[in-house]
Amino acid sequence: MRVAVVGATGNVGTAVLRELGRREEVDAVLGLARRLPDTDADPYAAASWRTVDIGREESTETLVDAFTGVDAVVHLAWLIQPNSKRDLLRRVNVDGTARVLAAAAEAGVERICVASSIGAYSPVDDDEPRDESWPVEGVRSSHYSVDKAAQERLLSEFAATHPEVALSWLRPGLIFQEDAGAEIQRYFAGTWVPVQLLDRVRPPFVPLPAGVRTQVAHADDVARAYAEAIVRGARGPFNICSDEVLDAEAIAGIVGTGRTVPLPPAAIRPFLTAAHRARVLPMDAGWLDMAMGAPLLDTGRAKRELGWEARVSGSDALRILLDGMAEGRGASSTPMRPRTGAPADPTALPPEDHVVPETVDATLLRQYLSDHILGATGGMDRITAMAEECADTPVFADLSTVAEAIRQEHAFLTALTERQGFLAPGVSAPLARVGEKLARFKPYGRPPGKRSPSSLLLETEFMLMAVTGKEHGWLTMREHAAELGVAPEVFDGLLEDAREQKRILGDVHAYARARVFRT
Incomplete structure (x- = not known):
């Protein structure tokens, strides 16, 4: 069986790739995503890959071509953010599902x-x-819920008009795994919530909405359900979650010391709304409304027809997630990226016992590396913000690719600095991030909240200058590779990456300058 997975780089997609790789029934896997992962890293290395943005009308032709010769399609792609771009979310989530279904039918899946x-x-x-x-x-108050309900109508209509296709869909509860720790923090808690302290400190009291109760599932359990559905040719909907119900007391016992402070949902809602509008929290009040109204799930049908049952309890799945959030865990894809960027390759770093030679002025070297870390910090924040701002444009994938590369370089520079026996930048790094955010308040001739066509052009030019400066930094480090304890080939690779980033940013600049002075 040849399987195509649409949205194969996220929380569930990563787990599905792992599961399909273990299945004897599956001969080949094709991954489709807007932004390609590191195809040399597991589990992404086991699949072949194609890029596609299902939110764009022209993606249908690409999907038909990709699905030709495929026996089964697993459609997981879903855009949760940005909340403010409601039209974009609808185009990707609902219209995108319609395109995937139509393309699969046309290709004979x-x-x-x-x-x-x-x-x-x-x-x-x-x-x-x-x-x-x-x-x-x-x-109704949750954009996620509204779009999921709209998607369900599409699925029911497709099942009625295409009885020749075995169409199934899963309705899981919350889905957790350790490697989703950083992703879930970004989507819901944001950077202001100190989840990294959870591995050292458990709060004595955990404030939670009064009456909260939920069911969760481990991502690997959910992935098994997807695999069973396509292998068995299942039809219709299936509830998927652990049967264990987590109430406020159970959640508080896992997150903290067991004591909870029940808060009326009506009192929490205005706080969530204000925090979301202030960009302190990524989630809005609609997520609270959905959580409080969601039913408990009966998974009897999945047990009977899929032979499926959760192997990880809800409590254990939550503990696993908390450990991943504390560590900032992730995987080698943009949605699943770790909190601090990809871990540096140990083979590219100096040995643990490396000592800066006496012929090198350690103070000057420390300052040089520190300045490049600060530059990478500002560049990482700027390119990430650019990608988020352009999420509904054709250059989103290009900007995201450059952003991921810069995150990895930032992680490498930080690890390289530590291996020299130097401390990472202290107060300078937060100040650099604040300065970068303040610089982005420039309106570029448009009122607040309205994107200017010149902002992308100028910010791309800033990034081109930054990458050019970084390129010369790698050249300098290459000439001093021996003193740094790094193989020169490592910097050769970073130089090649910088040139590729300049090429990609050049394409973005061409897109922007063609539109920059439009009325």
């Missing part, structure tokens, strides 16, 4: 499994488990 969610269900006010017959009208 016989089996499809799609990611739905517990969020599609209509709200309840009790703790009675619901099976798949419960209505899927969603929660």
Whole structure:
């Protein structure tokens, strides 16, 4: 069986690739994503890859071509942010699903499994488990829930008009794994919440919405359900989660010391709204509304028809996630990137016992490396913000590619500095980040909140200058590779990467300058 996975680089997609790699029934896997992962790293190395942006109308032709000769499609792609770009979310999540289904049918795919969610269900006010017959009208105040309900209507219509296709869809609860720690923090908690302290300090009290209860699943368990659905040719919806119900007391016992402070949801909601508008929290109040109204799930159908049952308890899945959040864990894809960037390759670093030679002025070397770390910090924040701002444009994938490369370089420089026996930049790094954010307040001739066509052009020019400066930095370090304890070939590779980044940014600049003075 040849399987195509759309959205193969996120939390579930990464787990699905792992699972498909273990399946004897699966001969080949094709991964599709807007931004390609590190295809030399597991589990991404086991798949072949194609780029596609399902939010764009022209993607249908690409999808048909990719699906030709494929036996099954697993559709996981879903955009959670940015919340402010409602039209973009709808184009990717709902219209994108329609394109995937239409392309699969045109290509003659016989089996499809799609990611739905517990969020599609209509709200309840009790703790009675619901099976798949419960209505899927969603929660109106949650954009995620509204789009999931709309997607469910598409799925039902497609199943009725294409009985020749075995179409199934899964409705999982919360999905956790250790390597999703940094991703889930970015999507929901943001950088202001000190989750990295959880491995050392457990809060004595955990404030939680009164009456909260939830069911979760480990990503590997969810991945098994997707694999079973396509292998068995299943049809229709399936609830997927651990049967264990986590209430406020259980959550507080895992997150903290067992004591909880129940807060009325109505009192929390204005706080979430204000924090989201102030960009302190990525999640908005709609997520609270959906969480409080979501039903408990009856997984009987999955057990009967898929032979599926959760192997990891809800409590253990939450503990695993918390460990991953504390460590900032991730994987080698842009959605799953670790909190501090990709870990530096140990083979590229000096040996543990490396000592700066006496012929080198350690003070000057320390300052030089520190300045380049600060430059990489500012460049990393700027290019990340540029990519987020251009999420609905054709250059999003290019900007994200450069952003991921700069994150990895930042991690390498930090590790290289530490191996020299130097401390990483102290107060300078936070100040550099604040300065970069303040610089982005420039309106470029447009009122606040409205994107100017000249902002992308000028910021791309800034990044081109920064990459050129970085290129000369790698040249300098290459000439002093022996003193740094690094093989010269490492800097040769970084130089090649810098030239590729300049080429990509040149393409972005061409796109921007063609539109810069439009009325």
